[in-house]
Amino acid sequence: MRITPASPETHDEFYDAAGRFWLPVARSVDVPIGGRRASRLLAEDLVVWRDQDGQVAVLDNLCLHRGTKLSDGTVTAGGNLACPYHGWEYATDGVCVRIPQLAPDTKIPSKARVVSHPVREEYGLIWTYLSGQEEAAADLPVCPDFAAPGWMFHVGTPSDWHCQTTRMLENFLDVAHFGYIHADTFGNPDVLSVVPRSVEVSPDLLHVDAKVPYLARDPWGEPEEGDEFAVVDVEYDYHYDVPFSAWIRGVTKGDEYVLYIAAAPRTVDETTVFWAFGVPERLAVSAEEIELRENAVFQPDRFIVEGQRPEWLPLDLSAELHLRFDSIGLGVRRELKHHGFPVVSMLRP
Ligand code: FES
Ligand SMILES: [Fe+2]
Numbered sequence: 001m002r003i004t005p006a007s008p009e010t011h012d013e014f015y016d017a018a019g020r021f022w023l024p025v026a027r028s029v030d031v032p033i034g035g036r037r038a039s040r041l042l043a044e045d046l047v048v049w050r051d052q053d054g055q056v057a058v059l060d061n062l063c064l065h066r067g068t069k070l071s072d073g074t075v076t077a078g079g080n081l082a083c084p085y086h087g088w089e090y091a092t093d094g095v096c097v098r099i100p101q102l103a104p105d106t107k108i109p110s111k112a113r114v115v116s117h118p119v120r121e122e123y124g125l126i127w128t129y130l131s132g133q134e135e136a137a138a139d140l141p142v143c144p145d146f147a148a149p150g151w152m153f154h155v156g157t158p159s160d161w162h163c164q165t166t167r168m169l170e171n172f173l174d175v176a177h178f179g180y181i182h183a184d185t186f187g188n189p190d191v192l193s194v195v196p197r198s199v200e201v202s203p204d205l206l207h208v209d210a211k212v213p214y215l216a217r218d219p220w221g222e223p224e225e226g227d228e229f230a231v232v233d234v235e236y237d238y239h240y241d242v243p244f245s246a247w248i249r250g251v252t253k254g255d256e257y258v259l260y261i262a263a264a265p266r267t268v269d270e271t272t273v274f275w276a277f278g279v280p281e282r283l284a285v286s287a288e289e290i291e292l293r294e295n296a297v298f299q300p301d302r303f304i305v306e307g308q309r310p311e312w313l314p315l316d317l318s319a320e321l322h323l324r325f326d327s328i329g330l331g332v333r334r335e336l337k338h339h340g341f342p343v344v345s346m347l348r349p
Helices: 009-020 165-172 287-307 322-339
Strands: 023-028 036-041 043-052 054-059 096-098 120-122 123-129 150-155 159-161 198-201 207-218 230-241 245-253 255-267 272-281
Touching: 023 036, 023 043, 023 255, 023 272, 036 230, 054 123, 054 230, 096 322, 150 287, 165 245, 165 255, 165 272, 165 287, 165 322, 198 322, 207 322, 230 322
Parallel strands: none
Antiparallel strands: 023 123, 036 043, 043 054, 120 123, 150 272, 159 272, 198 207, 207 230, 230 245, 245 255, 255 272
């Protein structure tokens, strides 16, 4: 079986479809007051920065004078972003407000502005959308309980995966692989049949919800006498928001947690995975513990996903073989297709 690359036209179709949604570009903690950093989203280079009043901005990362990266510049005491090459200064709306080489009283040309993108800051993340249309197709994907009293959320260190974002998402929603690749954490090698109890695709094709009961391995619990490892009954609630966000709420023995992901395509085949993990404060789980545990879970997923072929998730439902326990992924594929993500055939016999 030969795999052919997707055409440049389908790249554009993918970017156009994704550009209508709010997507994350940085963690809030990584852009402090006076800070700036480069980000890449849908093959566009962006600079994310924050002025002295705490206002965050997302601009094209390209000084219109000579194409220098603004992310290599500095945020001035006056709250502008100064280009590192000749010091032109931009305000948060992208307007150039100072050209040091011009004589005082010389008017700055009105063309002197870089594209400024809409910004929101929620769930410890900075979000934008790139379509340029006034209204994005959907609102931010909600992180449940993020602001709920008694909950603590750790916004995790983002990681870059070499894969199409849709493949990453489908893996996050796949319930049939726990006992195989997660047997060293929560996966129970004795329970290989995991079937979602209910899968609901919302009528507007923006969400998928599912309930999944599972007898998970408890790597931190004490095994019963004679048992090799401890187990715990879990009820997982899965929620997917088209196109690249999802969360899982796991309820065990009266305790619960939320794992939220908001993945962002840097390009058609590069993904930044932003995530947050929430637990009730009384469980006193530290950020370091959360990073360790979640990275141990993400690592084997990443290994599998980065190797999947074709790289593009096939939205043609006759491609690949779907069984009953794959029904969440089927819902995801239907919704992505409905929202204009390209159906690309990459397999050639
Ligand atoms: S290239 Fe940015 S000021 Fe000249
Ligand atoms: Fe997994």
